[in-house]
Amino acid sequence: MQDIENTLKTHIQNDQAHTFVVIVPTDSARLHRQRELVGYHPNRAVADLRVYTLGSFIQRLYDQVHPAKSYISQGIQNLWLHEIANPQSDNTDVHLYNTFRPNPNISVPDSTLSLIADKINHLKERGETAENIIADNPTKIDLARIYSDYEAKLTNDWIDEHGKHLYLANEFKSEFMRNAFPRVNLVIVEGFTVLSKADTKILTRVAKMPNIETWFRTDYVPENQALYKNIGDLVSQFKEANATIDPDYEREPDQHQRFAKNLFQTETAGSETSVNDLDTASQIKMLRPADRSNEVEQIAYLIQKRVSQGPCKLSDICVAYYNIGQYQQRIAETFPAYDIPYSLAESLPLTKSEIVKSIFSRLSSQRVPIADAYFSDVPSAADTRIFHPDAFQRYIDGLLADGKVVEHILNPMFRENQEVVEGEIEAYRQFRRIIKELCSVLKAEGDGSYCLGDYIGKLHHIAKHTNYRNRATTKGETVKIAQLSELRSLEFDTVFLGDFVEGSFPENYRPDPLLPETPYRTEEEQRLDNRLLFYRVLKSFRKRLYLLVPKREREADLIPSPFLAQLRKVANVDDAEVGDPSRGSLTGFLSIYGNYIWTVGATSNGEFPDSIGNMRPLIDHVVAVEKSREETHKHLAYEGVLTVGTLSVESQKQLQSLHNKPYSVTELETYAKCPFQYFVNNILRFRVEEDEEEDELSSLERGSLLHEILFEFYNNHQKSPPVEQHFEAAKQQLDGILDAKSEERRNRRTENLISADNLFWETEIEKLRVALHKWLKAEQSYDLSVMPRYFEVSFGQDQEPRDPELSCPGPISIGNVRMRGKIDRIDLGNGAFNVIDYKTGGSTIRMPEILNGRSIQLPIYLQIAKQLLDNNRMAGLESASGLYHKIRLDECTVELGIGTKLQNGIAYK
Helix, strand or coil: CCCHHHHHHHHHHCCCHHHEEEEECCHHHHHHHHHHHHCCCCCCCCCCCCEEEHHHHHHHHHCCCCCCCEECCHHHHHHHHHHHHCCCCCCCCCCCCHHHCCCCCCCCCHHHHHHHHHHHHHHHHCCCCHHHCCCCCHHHHHHHHHHHHHHHHHCCCEECHHHHHHHHHHHCCHHHHHHHCCCCCEEEEECCCCCCHHHHHHHHHHHCCCCCEEEEECECCCCCHHHHHHHHHHHHHHHHCCCEEECECCCCCCCCHHHHHHCCCCCCCCCCCCHHHCCCCCCEEEECCCCHHHHHHHHHHHHHHHHHHCCCCHHHEEEEECCCHHHHHHHHHHCHHHCCCEEEEEEEEHHHCHHHHHHHCCCCCCCCCCCCCCCCCCCCCCCCCEECHHHHHHHHHHHHHHCCHHHHHCCHHHHCCHHHHHHHHHHHHHHHHHHHHHHHHHHHHCCCCEEHHHHHHHHHHHHHCCEEEEEECCCCCCEEEEEHHHHCCCCEEEEEECCCECEECCECCCCCCCCCCCCCCCHHHHHHHHHHHHHHHHHCEEEEEEEECCCEECCEECCECHHHHHHHCCCCCEECCCCCCCCCCHHHHHHHHHHHHHHHCCCCCCCCCHHHHHHHHHHHHHHHHHHHHHHHCCCHHHHCCCCHHHCCHHHHHHHHHHHHCCECHHHHHHHHHCHHHHHHHHHCCCCCCCCCCCCCCCHHHHHHHHHHHHHHHHHCCCCCCHHHCCHHHHHHHHHHHHHHHHHHHHHHCCCCCCCCCCHHHHHHHHHHHHHHHHHHHHHHCCCCCCEEEEEEEEECCCCCCCCCCCCECCCEEECCEEECEEEEEEEEECCEEEEEEEECCCCCCCHHHHHCCCCCHHHHHHHHHHHHHHHCCCCCCEEEEEEEEEECCCCEEEEEEEECHHHECCCEC
16 A cells, blocks of 8 residues: 555655645644644745644635625524524514423523534534424424524525535535645545544545545554444445545554454454453553542642653643543642643633623623723723614724723733733633624624613623633643543653543433434444544553542542453553652642641641641641541530530430431431531531522432332332333333323422423433333343342331331331331342342442441341331341442442342342
8 A cells, every 4th residue: 555654755845735635633633743744844844734624624615615605603503592492572473492491481591502502513414404303292393493493594694614514515516625725636534533424425525536636544443343333434435435545544553453453342252362462561550549639639749750750741741531621620729739830721611711701791881890900990881772783893892992901911910821811812802703793693684773781691692602712831841631532643651541430431321302313423323432532542652551540529439430441351451559649739738737736736836838828727626626536536516426514404405305306327327427517417407408400300309200110110010020021011111100200290399390391301201211221121130039029118207109018107216216217129039138229329338338337228227127027927037138229321230238148149149
C-alpha cells in the first residue's frame, strides 16, 4: 500500500500543501496535526496548509451554495422552540404541546426544550424529517408537530448547523468541492470512529469524485469485532465509495497491536494472548483512593513526583475524565496547593460568565447592578421602553461603551490572571455576537418594535444556550486536564484516567425519552463507543498510565469500572499505593496540624496559612470534638449524651418519654453513625428538605412504587411462584401492575399535579419498567431451593401494603429497644430463611459497617423475622442470610450482606 504519510511529506517539501485537505475530528487533533505537518518542511513554514475539523470543512462547502440561507445559532434555535412551545397567552389559535408540560398551567421546561432541540438535530443527522416520525402516541405527535413548526419558521430564509449538513448530504454537487478547494486533488479523512449518516454521505460523495483521491485513515482490526464493530460499518461505506483505507492509523505495532487484537475479546475461543504475554505492570498502575477528593490529591502528588524524577515536562502529562464536571472544583482547590499549573478549556453557557452577568444586571433600570469591577456606573432605560431592533442595537452598544467594559476587562488587576482575561473576552465577544444575531432575526421577521423587557428575556434565553470556552490556564508549562473525547490523536508521557468506576466510565445507558424505539445511539452502539474511548486511553500514554478508582463517595461504595476486569485479562495491571499524597498541600497541613493537637492536647502557636486563618478556632474545636468521640469523651453532647446538669427539668422529662418510643432501623443507624446528627434531625427536628423535580418521580416515590408493584406481583403468585412460569407471561403481568400502580400514584398527588401524557413521568415509568424486566430475568435465574414466601412484613406499624399473615401490629423488642419497620421479603426453603432488602440506589453495605454497628438493618431484621416465624408456628427455621436485591436500570444483582457459612450454596450464593 502507498505510504500516504510520505506522500503528504513530499507535497509539503515541494510547497504543494494547497493540493490536499486533511479532515480530523476535534480542534485539539487539528492543532496537533498542523504541528506534525509543518515539521515536514525544512523551514518549518508551510503556506496554504489545510487541516480542518469536519465542521469547518462542511462550512467551506456550504459557502459555495447560492443562494445560501442565513445561519441561525443554537441559541436562536432554542429561543424559537421556546416561543413555539409557549405561545402568547392571548393567542388561542395555537397548539399548546401539553405533553411536554408538567401540568397545563406551567410552561414547557427549558430542560425539556433542550431534549427536543437535541432530538431534532439528531433526526437531521440521520436525514429524517418530521414526516418520518411514527406519531402513534401523544409524545410523538407533539414532537412531530414541534419539529414541523420549527422547520416552517426556518422557511426559505434560515438554516441551522445540522440543516447545513443535511442539505449538503441531500443536494451535494461536485462544484461545491471544486469551488471551495479549486486546486485540491487529495482528501484525507483521519481519526474518526463515528460519523453521522449525513456527514458520511457528504464525505463519500467527495470520495466518488473522479479527480480527487480520498483516504480514510483509522485504527481498525477486523478480527476484533467486540471492539471495532462500529468502525467496520464506516470502513465498508468508504470502501464502497472507492476511498483507500488505511486501517493502521495511529497504532504502534509493538505497543498497541495486542490491545487492538484482544481487548474485550476474552470470550473468543483460542485467544492467543494471555496476561503473561503482555507484561505492562511497570506501565499501567491502578490506585484506590479513599474518595474523589483524595483521588485528586493522589494525582497531584504523583505529578509532582513524576516531574521531579524527570525527564518529564508538565505539558507531557494529561489528566482525563469521561465527565469532568464534578472534578473541576476539586482540581481548582488542590492543584495550586501543589504548585501545579494546569490548563482546562471548558465549554460553559454565557450566563455563567461574570462579565455577562454584570451586563445583564445593567440592561434596564429595573435590575439591581452587580457590584463588580467590570462596569462603570451608567444610566439604563426602563423595561417598558420600546425599541426597534436597530435602536436596541445602538442602545446596547452605547451602554457597553459608556460602561467601559473592554477597558475594565483589560484592567491590570485582571491581567495578572490571564485565564480570566481570555475567558471573559471570549464571553464578551460571544455576547456581542448574539445581540447582533437577535436584532438581525427580529428585523427579518418584520418591522416591529419591542419593549426592553422582551429583548432582555429573549437575549437571556439565547445566552443560556450559547457556550463560550472558559480557559483555566496559567503561563508556561501546564498539565492538560481533558475529557476522554479530546484524547483523539494526542499522546503523552503520563496519563491519569480518573473516576474509573462503574456508572462514570463507561456511563450507564439512558433510554431516549422522546423516541425510545429509535435512539440517537443504541445501547450496543454506546457500549462500543465507550470501548473505543478506553482503547484510545491505552494508546495515549508512552510510559505510564494511572487508573484511579475511588472507593467511596459520601456513604456510597464505588465499584471499579468493568473495563478494568477486561484489561486485566489481556495485560498486567499493578495495584499501587501512594506513599504520602497530602505532602505540600493545604489538606496536608491540616492533617499535620490536627495530629499535633490530637497528640499534644493543646493548640499550636506555629505559623498558620493566611487563607484559613479566620477558621483557626473552628478547626481547633473540630479536632477537640473528634478526639472526644474517640478518646477523651469531654464533649459528650457530640456523642449523643446529654447530662442532667445541662438540661432543664422539662427537657429531661421530654427525653425520658422517648425511652418507650418504637424506633426504626434508620433512626438507630443515624445514631450509630453520628449521635449529634441524630439529635439535630430527630430531637430538634432541624431538617433541610431536598427539592424534588415536580414532573418526575421523587426518590421516595420511586422506592415506594417499586415496593407496591413487587408486593402485588408476588402476592398474586403465592401458590405459583413466577419463577416457574413463562418469562413473557410474567413480564406482561408485571407490566400490567406497573401501569396500574403508577397511574394510581399519579392520581394520588394533591400537589404538583401531573398530566397523563407528561413526558418526564412517562420516562421515569419506562426506566422503572426496564429495571423490573431485568430484575425478573435475574429472579428466574436464581436456582436455589429457597422460595419467596412473605412480602412487606410490617411490625409496629400498620402502613399498607403489608403481609396479612406474618405482619405484627405491635413493636418487636430487640434487647430493651422497641422496633418498628417493614421487611421487604422473606424467602423460605430447606429449613432456613433469607431476609431480602430491595435497593434501587448504587450504594453497597460492606461487612465492616455491619460489624462496627453502623449498618444494623439486616442483623436486626433477621432476629425480628425469626421471632415472627416462631410466633407463626414455624419455629426451628434457621436464619441463613440477609441479602440485598439491587434493582437498577443498568443491572440487577443479588449481594450478600450477612450470611451463615453452612448455608452458602444452599440458601444463598
